[in-house]
Amino acid sequence: MITIIRYVCKPKRFGSWCAVINRPSVLGSVRQYSVHPVEKAVSKTILDIQRKYTLKQPITMCTAYDYISANWVQKSNSDMLLIGDSMAMTTLGYASTTELPFEEFKYHVKSVCRANGSSLIVADLPFGSFEASHEQAINNAIEIMKLTSKVTSVKIESGTLKNDEYTIELIGKLCSRGIPVIGHIGLTPQRSNTLGGFKVQANKSIEDMQDLVNTAVALEKAGCWSLLLECIPAHLAGHITKTVNIPTIGIGAGNQTSGQVLVVSDILGMQDGRVPKFVNKYTNLNETAIGSIFKYISDVESKVFPDAQKHSFSVKDHLWEQFIKDKI
Known part of the structure; x- marks a missing residue:
């Protein structure tokens, strides 16, 4: 069979030829194959997110914890994908996010990043990876960024300006070293013991509200390119969003933020039990999965599965007869 290569185009921008192969098939029709591989989706950049923020277009973010959930998020075209340490409780069975080992977290970061898509990927710095010293934190942030080039930014939970100079100063050092940081304020699960549990924050006093606003301003000044606001009053989240000049992503913070984030297991109903008030459960995979496995x-x-015709492989009768004959 003769293979004919036709050069059919020369894109002006790149000046390279595109080869198309014509190969007659068994049926006589012609199939065409490009020698160029299919391009992978180009990931969004921080500038892309900032552009949506400037245009006042809502920004979307979902969590993902492994290759499968990351594929779901990527194929849904979420603007951002967060590899959150919430995987400790939602996926890995730990009682708290503080129990998650750094090495185990890195394993999941690599798994998530094997999924292809356009979502900008952000990775948490889990509890224990940045508290000991600024040197430890900088080294671990660099290590997270070096796991794969798909990790574009880290996210760090911070206390307020009144009680956490350490983390705010650390964020400034990370940003000055070219490590993009999203600040996380309000309810910070890593500090739940200090906060008295998983409770709404800055809703008891004017001083607490002002402290949170001052913290947001300080984090923007330190270099954060975005802020995650968790479990704070909607009016306060809106005020912070108007006060700072960077995107705000809310979870349990109302609809006045620049965007929203939810945990993928909450969105999909992957677990039993009650979900937080701020969650909208869009389906119930838990029931679907259990029902399917039960079936x-x-x-x-009942020996309905596997079906002899649909699910089984066969061998030609004469080969099987010969096999039996030789075997005997």
């Missing part, structure tokens, strides 16, 4: 077990026990 599989029932089909096996």
Whole structure:
């Protein structure tokens, strides 16, 4: 069979030829193959997110914890994908995010980043990876960024300006070293013991509200390119959004922020039990999964599965007869 290569185009921008291969098929039709590989999706950049913020277009963010959930998020075209330390409780069975080992977290970062798509990827710095010293924190942030080039930014939970000079100063040092940082204020799960549990923040006094606003301003000044606001009053989240000049991403912070983030297991209903008030559960994968597995077990026990025609492979009769004959 003769293979004919036709050069059909020369893009002006790049000056390279595109080769198309014509190869007659068995049926006589012609199939064309490009020698160029299919390009992977180009990931969004921080500038892309800032552009949406400037245009006042809502910004979307979802969490993901492994290759499968990351594929779901990527194929849904979420603006951002957060590899959150919430995986400790939602995926790995730990009682608290503070129990998550740094090495185990890095394993999941690499898994998530194997999924292809356009979502900008942000990784948490989990508890224990940045508290000991600024040197430790800088080294661990660099290590997270070096795991894969797909990690564009880290996210760090911070206390307020009144009680956490350490983290705010650290964020300034990270940003000055070219490590993009999203600040996380309000309810910070890593500090839940200090905060008295998982409670709404800055809703008891004017002083607390002003402290949170001052913290947001300080984090922007330190170099944060975005802020995550968790479990704070909607009016306060709106005021912070108007006060700072960087995007705000809310979770349990109302609809006046620049964007929203939810945990993928909450969105999909992957677990039993009550979800937080601020969650909108869009489906119930937990029920679907249990029902499907129950049906599989029932089909096996009743010998409905596997079906002899649909799910089984065969061998030609004469080969099988010869096999039996030789075997005997």
